Amino acid sequence: MDRGAGPAAGEDDRRRIARTDVLLAEPRLAGAAGRLGRGVVKAAIAAAQRRARDGEIAPEAVADAAVASLPPSAAGLRPVINATGVLLHTGLGRAPLSAAAREAVAVASGATDVELDLATGRRAGRGRSVLAALRERVPQAEAAHVVNNGAAALVLAAAVLAPGREIVISRGEMVEIGDGFRIPELLAATGARLREVGTTNRTAPADYAAAVGEATGFILKVHPSNFRMTGFTRGAGVAELTGLGVPVVADIGSGLLAPEPLLPDEPDAASMLRAGADLVTASGDKLLGGPQCGLLLGKDEPVRRLARHPLARALRVDKLTLAALEATLRGPLTPTGEALHADAAVVRGRAERLAARLRDAGVDAAAVGSEAAVGGGGAPGVVLPSAAVSVPEPYAARLRRGTPAVMGRVEDGRCLLDLRSVPPELDGVLAEAVRVQADRAEAR
Numbered sequence: 138m139d140r141g142a143g144p145a146a147g148e149d150d151r152r153r154i155a156r157t158d159v160l161l162a163e164p165r166l167a168g169a170a171g172r173l174g175r176g177v178v179k180a181a182i183a184a185a186q187r188r189a190r191d192g193e194i195a196p197e198a199v200a201d202a203a204v205a206s207l208p209p210s211a212a213g214l215r216p217v218i219n220a221t222g223v224l225l226h227t228g229l230g231r232a233p234l235s236a237a238a239r240e241a242v243a244v245a246s247g248a249t250d251v252e253l254d255l256a257t258g259r260r261a262g263r264g265r266s267v268l269a270a271l272r273e274r275v276p277q278a279e280a281a282h283v284v285n286n287g288a289a290a291l292v293l294a295a296a297v298l299a300p301g302r303e304i305v306i307s308r309g310e311m312v313e314i315g316d317g318f319r320i321p322e323l324l325a326a327t328g329a330r331l332r333e334v335g336t337t338n339r340t341a342p343a344d345y346a347a348a349v350g351e352a353t354g355f356i357l358k359v360h361p362s363n364f365r366m367t368g369f370t371r372g373a374g375v376a377e378l379t380g381l382g383v384p385v386v387a388d389i390g391s392g393l394l395a396p397e398p399l400l401p402d403e404p405d406a407a408s409m410l411r412a413g414a415d416l417v418t419a420s421g422d423k424l425l426g427g428p429q430c431g432l433l434l435g436k437d438e439p440v441r442r443l444a445r446h447p448l449a450r451a452l453r454v455d456k457l458t459l460a461a462l463e464a465t466l467r468g469p470l471t472p473t474g475e476a477l478h479a480d481a482a483v484v485r486g487r488a489e490r491l492a493a494r495l496r497d498a499g500v501d502a503a504a505v506g507s508e509a510a511v512g513g514g515g516a517p518g519v520v521l522p523s524a525a526v527s528v529p530e531p532y533a534a535r536l537r538r539g540t541p542a543v544m545g546r547v548e549d550g551r552c553l554l555d556l557r558s559v560p561p562e563l564d565g566v567l568a569e570a571v572r573v574q575a576d577r578a579e580a581r
């Protein structure tokens with residue numbers, strides 16, 4: 138029973154609120170304690186008791202309220218439907234894992250043969266299977282290595298190829314990746330020195346050539362993945378820098394392994410290696426659509442040195458990441474790929490069906506055109522035509538606090554639920570989440 142924000146409960150009501158030990162013995166809550174841990178259940182009980190004391194719910198409703206507010210797992214992270222229209226939303230953990238990757242994680246989460254050859258019973262190379270998958274997907278790479286994230290890939294490259302030496306980088310590629318973290322500072326933290334060349338808007342191959350010398354560790358090309366520079370600009374491509382006698386490292390950011398026709402300005406690993414890069418670094422949880430990790434692809438010799446460096450041990454990924462990455466590489470199109478490639482007319486049709494269904498349920502809903510984006514530091518300025526279900530603005534906050542939580546975006550006084558970032562199989566769950574909030578609003 139929802140009483141709204143009524144006055145605090147009276148003495149009588151307060152006395153009728155069940156005690157914690159009594160509630161912990163209630164079968165549903167006792168079962169949950171076995172699954173989630175006593176602390177998690179006690180916190181849900183305490184919150185429900187508080188609501189009863191505040192007069193928000195009836196004393197008899199405490200057990201039901203506690204059960205309803207139990208988290209889906211013992212971790213604090215809650216499932217969210219990403220209806221923001223931002224495909225790779227940093228706040229929502231960037232790429233959602235594919236079903237294939239989730240299954241692989243579940244399989245690998247117990248004891249697994251991550252460093253053991255079951256045929257011989259002997260120790261085997263960690264991640265051998267995922268590294269093979271990477272080389273199959275990018276035949277231009279002689280070798281591959283996986284670390285914790287894109288930043289870790291850069292740190293390892295700098296530590297191995299430029300210890301106490303210079304990294305030559307264009308002033309137009311001194312990128313802040315987000316949350317105050319900057320690539321130049323990250324590289325400098327390894328003890329390498331940055332040798333800046335060119336200007337913010339223009340850097341020519343000759344600028345690099347003039348800076349390369351005895352102290353050079355490598356030339357670094359950084360993809361400006363989260364901003365766009367237009368006008369009087371000039372940059373140097375990898376192919377123009379490979380003849381300078383020092384390694385060229387290309388940080389492509391997004392993790393595209395091969396060219397993506399929909400995103401012609403996004404660099405990819407295969408093209409960079411074909412152009413002569415010695416090493417490519419990228420993230421696993423951007424456009425590749427996999428788990429958070431950092432990929433290092435390139436020539437055999439530098440990759441082998443990276444993998445044997447002491448820091449490689451500090452930056453190595455766990456078995457769950459290895460499993461998810463391999464399933465991402467070998468599995469079907471990822472949710473990120475599906476969302477990117479979804480036909481705008483199909484997205485529009487989904488929005489119309491959903492809006493009609495919600496109107497039938499009494500919700501002021503309409504299908505509207507929308508503009509989605511890749512996000513997550515990828516494909517800046519690229520607009521993906523999309524469609525959304527528009528509902529009244531107060532839904533935005535209510536949906537965010539619901540179960541599952543739904544993140545839309547507020548535009549012109551309406552809450553837009555953009556469907557390009559929502560996997561189609563979740564349309565029904567999304568409709569139900571909105572309908573539940575409509576019922577709650579009615580009840581108030």
Ligand SMILES: *Cc1c(COP(=O)(O)O)cnc(C)c1O
Nearest residue numbers: 286287288360362389390420514
């Ligand atoms: C995202 C990005 C990084 C950082 O990668 P993380 O996986 O977030 O650590 C580095 N360089 C570029 C160009 C990026 O886009």
